[in-house]
Amino acid sequence: MNNIQNEKQRCGWCLSSELYKNYHDQEWGTPVYDDATLFEFLLLETFQAGLSWITILNKRENFRTAFDQFDYKKIAQYNDDKILDLLQDAGIIRNKLKVYSAVTNAQNFIKIQEEFGSFSKYIWELTDGKPLMNNPKTLKDVPATTPLSDKISKDLKKRGFKFVGSTVMYAFMQATGIVNDHVENCWKKS
Template sequence: MKINKCGWCLGDDLYESYHDQEWGKPVYDDQTLFEFLILETMQAGLSWITILRKRQNYFDALDQFDIHKIAGYHPDKQEELLQNKGIIRHKLKVKSIVTNAQLFLEIQKEHGSFSEFIWGYVDGKPIKNRVVNYRESPVNTELSEQISKDLKKRGFKFVGPTTVYAFMQATGMINDHEVNCFRYDEV
């Protein structure tokens, strides 16, 4: 029996596994939200599959995405990351990992958790779109533009409206599964 899936993931086992198990599933855990924030910011200008294939490398290089450790990375650790062939070696992106970790911690102090802060934009509930074909899904919205502006005002880097929208899709703040996809009603 054929299972309907979103068209964007078809034909690549890693993509399909990510789609089937993670993409669009609401995430309220700060650690996982931080991981997705970092991965989405690393994606800026690149394809998601590129980052997905390097995900384990990021996990290993970034102390399992330990926010507190990353926030304390000194320039020598950043230089070490720039030499790591398993991740994207873009100087400003590597620097943004540390900056964004520090700011993530500030939001946790201010709001109790990053989850409370970010999910507050959607009143704690996913926005459920009715995407028929993934090609019709927007790349950003007024809401992702607003969140982007708010994050940038706080000092976050590589958080443009398109990156924020992708983050919202990945973490289930927005359900952009195609309506005929088996995951549409599951998430």
């Protein structure tokens, strides 16, 4: 058997690189209940707004280093000097509004934890703690937004979060397994 026959069937969006395939196989669509990991994806998805996800994945480790291992408690305390350092860091997306939003979002993330006990509880109670299982046959069947992503976006914006439009929130839901959008023939479809 050659490699083509041994290749797993995957969602078509991830076929352009090994990094993408590994992300798809190991993370995308896998339910995340840990607040630290949820914040990591929230931060990365907000920086992804208007860009491709592969751009963010390629810079993920740079983001990890620049943003103190995605420690939202530290990020919530960033001062202007730290923000200026981040804006000079060529390893991340140096968008001033997005860098400032990372700090604001970390502060608001902590407020949600205080209100609900955890961000995980806040986000997962919207689906009764279980992933929403979509059944897209092809990538064309995967929506960019849903009524639930609209609802989450609206609520987070009301709470002061930035760069959390409905499309960003739907991508966040997919990344963290709140919704399962693996296509019908993908090996990860459960």
